[in-house]
Amino acid sequence: MNRGRTPALALAVAAIPAAVGLGGCASTPDPATITVLNSATDTVEHAQNQKFFDLCAKPLGLKVRQTSVPADQVASKALRMASSRSLTDILELDGSELPQFADTGGLIPLKSVAVDITGMSPGAVSMGSYKGTQYGIARSVNSLALIYNTDLLRAAGLKPPTTWEELKATAKKLTRGKTYGMAFSASPNADGVYQFLPFFWSNGGDESHLDDGRGAGALQLWKDLVDDNSVSKAVVNWTQQDVNDQFVAGRAAMMVNGPWQVPVLNTHKDLHWAVATIPVPKAGGAPVPPIGGTVMTIPRTGDTGRQKTAAKLLNCLNSEKNQLSWGESVNNVPTRTAAAHQYSVNNPKLAAFADEVATARSRTARVGAGWPVVSDALAGAFQSVLTGQATPEKALKQAQAQATAGE
Known part of the structure; x- marks a missing residue:
């Protein structure tokens, strides 16, 4: 992991x-x-x-x-x-x-x-x-992918989303009662950063230049999902295991997670699930997960x-x-x-x-031994955005300053 x-x-x-x-x-x-x-x-x-x-x-x-x-x-x-x-x-x-x-x-x-x-x-x-x-x-x-409850999507007449706009629309339609449409980890540690990277990188985000503007769209996407109530505000505290627990309990119709959860998923015979690639900003793009x-x-x-x-x-x-x-x-x-x-x-x-x-990237490919500092800075960025303390642009400028100071 x-x-x-x-x-x-x-x-x-x-x-x-x-x-x-x-x-x-x-x-x-x-x-x-x-x-x-x-x-x-x-x-x-x-x-x-x-x-x-x-x-x-x-x-x-x-x-x-x-x-x-x-x-x-x-x-x-x-x-x-x-x-x-x-x-x-x-x-x-x-x-x-x-x-x-x-x-x-x-x-x-x-x-x-x-x-x-x-x-x-x-x-x-x-x-x-x-x-x-x-x-x-x-x-x-x-790596990470989109794992979804096939029964819930079928009942709603929906297909797995492939783009960010489809993701927001699908998550909103799947949010019913105690079930959120989507779940991911946004914890202020390696779990949250790992889950943020597919969105950050797929939108052109660069961990060696956090404030170049290209990663802001990924932060905005996560904020939109939370603000729309399609994702629980509690994601700022959830580990990847917590996310899986929510999915297994039927409190999330879709989740971002990895293959290490498969043994647990397979023990729940009444849970029908499938895996799709993580949605990308625009149709035809390739996801870039860690x-x-x-x-x-x-x-x-x-x-x-x-x-x-x-x-x-x-x-x-x-x-x-x-x-x-x-x-x-x-x-x-x-x-x-x-x-x-x-x-x-x-x-x-x-x-x-x-x-x-096939399209995944190493977290250390661009920043090498400096990755731990960058990881902490990214965690601070999405935490501040999701808790309403900063805009995506401001959060990434602060993250770049933090990363530079920690070099």
Whole structure:
């Protein structure tokens, strides 16, 4: 999914390269075991990961041992391991975190150990790169789409909206009783920013020049939906999980959300839903959502032999066959375009997610390690507009000033 980074966490990341070079006691790593640090704390996901690790490690005569911690603890855990000279052979990071790690020199370029990224979607390549160098590879990615209640739209004689004007009209017609026509997250954190970006980017918004005027229309759209009572005013506090809860409870006919909600949606057999691409400003345009997920990197531990072995594992994990199998197991889209196409064929109900990944962008592509500051500024902008404290234009000017001051 997506996360922000606290200043303390950024400082921890900056300290990793120095920690790698520290002296001190360190146990000799088992030559037959490759280690991985990731955030797969969910029991099912951890087991699924292990299945694929074992599949690729067995032909190499190896075993893989995962260390899984909560996502917001990966960086600090990596620092502690680096300090004791026990950093793992593979470090799996959220895509938005990679620039901070790469900027410190703590990761090795994947090209230097022959990790193959050919045939991958441009957005996925961008998510794993920093200043033109590839440091990470993603097995699968996710994005956002419009998920809608097919029964409610059919009863109202409506089709999924494709443009912003259609979205406003459809949401208004679907708002009845305790059911709002639309739901999204506008929380003042990474969840809200992630959901705002498809509207901001699709209208030409530029995160490196927030006040150029092109993103104001996206803020106005969100304000119009709230002012029209087609969207609850409570969205300023809702996380993406809250949005899904509203949809499942029948209090929202449509929502912006990601494929990570599919397992929950599937447990409600009486809830009939489908997925469409996110509406765009004008007919014929392509939505530009953010691309999310994790990337696997190889830390600069100094052991070139283990680094080359880790690279062989990454190449196996990212074969078209394994990407497709992994993507289907976690409801994410493979990053190799051929595998993504087959994913759409095999999973037509989720095809819209695969379609959007083709035009999705990395949050860090333009501003790199400065993304956390920009993210906070954007969150402040839509919060101030939705709570009536500023116009879209004024909010984005303030956001640009905040981003510049935080550089």
